Amino acid sequence: MTTTDTTPHILISGGGIAGHALALQLVRSGIRTTVVERADAPRAGGQAVDLRGASRVVAERMGLMPGIEARLLHERGLSYVDGSGRVFGRMSMEDFDGKGAVAEIEIARGDLDEVLREALAAASAEAPGLLDLRYGDRIAAIAQDADGVDVAFERAAGERFDLVVGADGVHSATRRLAFGPEEDFSTYLGGYMAFFTLPTPSDVEPGWFSMRFVPGATFGIRPDFDPATSKAIITLRVDRDPALRGDRAAQEALVRRSLEDAGWHAPTVIDAMREASDFYFDELARIDVPQAANGRVVLIGDAGACGSPMSGMGTATALIGAYLLGARIAETPGDPAASARRYSADIVPFAEAGKQLMGGGIQRMVPANRFEALMSRAMTKVMLSRLARPIVKKMFAANQEELPLPVTAPAPVRATPVE
Structure with missing residues (x-):
């Protein structure tokens, strides 16, 4: 382990809905988390997000509903x-x-991301030092072994992590570096x-x-x-x-x-x-990755499964995936690779449902x-x-309304600040 014998250091590539939702879960569980986002600032805009079924349950469990309800679109x-x-x-x-x-429940994607960022800032304030949020950088290379993952960045110095999470979208660089070229998984x-x-x-x-x-x-x-x-x-x-x-x-x-x-x-x-x-x-594009986990690298959101914006389920599936992976890591923080494998099985029915195109x-x-x-x-x-x-x-x-969540995330803990 790169931090302690029981607490991993997780790298999340991508500062969007999936990345921020997972970071929120991890910081609340007392887990050291680094988020790297290639853009210089959070991305505004995007289409409206429907929260139904499992995604609404996740939003409720994560305590996001007050912020969401304050920003509802009130569409007729x-x-x-x-x-x-x-x-x-x-x-x-x-x-x-x-x-x-x-x-x-309809909210603009950018507004949902703002709700997540506000919750993440509050969680980080409760445990200073657990969260490292970096804009304007990206992963350049990944090399994993049985004990960890060495990551090179375009700007910052390289570091070693216990788990790398690709939350970097349809054109995921993490997926390309750890799983294979985009054309192996993408269908126009x-x-x-x-x-x-x-x-x-x-x-x-x-x-x-x-x-x-x-x-x-x-x-x-x-x-x-x-x-x-x-x-x-x-x-x-x-x-x-x-x-x-x-x-x-x-x-x-x-x-x-x-x-x-x-x-x-x-x-x-x-x-x-x-x-x-x-x-x-x-x-x-539809994204199909047979296994979301490859050793100590795992994919969430559109990076691992996507039916394109036409499905209307991409953001909801990303929120569910972040919740499930965060719960699995919190269950067995000393073995993040095993957590990733369990998540890879958990997400399958939600990912498949999220790829269905209405109409x-x-x-x-x-x-x-x-x-x-x-x-x-x-x-x-x-x-x-x-x-x-x-x-x-x-x-x-x-x-997804018919799909029960296979795991429940633990209640937030007051983690010991990192010196």
């Missing part, structure tokens, strides 16, 4: 609009008992998604997530916690283009081409995109041409009718 439901903004279909939260596209799902904040248009119906189908794309405007702003969500059905990765100008150009004849608020969305400080764009994936969710756009509109009207409502409820019900 999903409405579908035509090119003039006229509504032709609705899925209200009440009509679908919170089991439709909008759940009872036929498109891209973009998210960013924009000023709320004056004629958008308050509280409703408004969505429009157009050939090759869907785009919507979703409520934010601050009513003065909203979230733009864009899905593009196109062939994969590796040149798009990391090139914001090319990404914006693709969005403009895809929405130039879309009507409704497409011009507003395109104009806001240029100024958005939280612009996020990435390919839709059949991009081929059904995004029309390829004008004819399919017209068909999508017609089918939406049918599916949102009273007759079809029970069927739609079953389609949207989160699979």
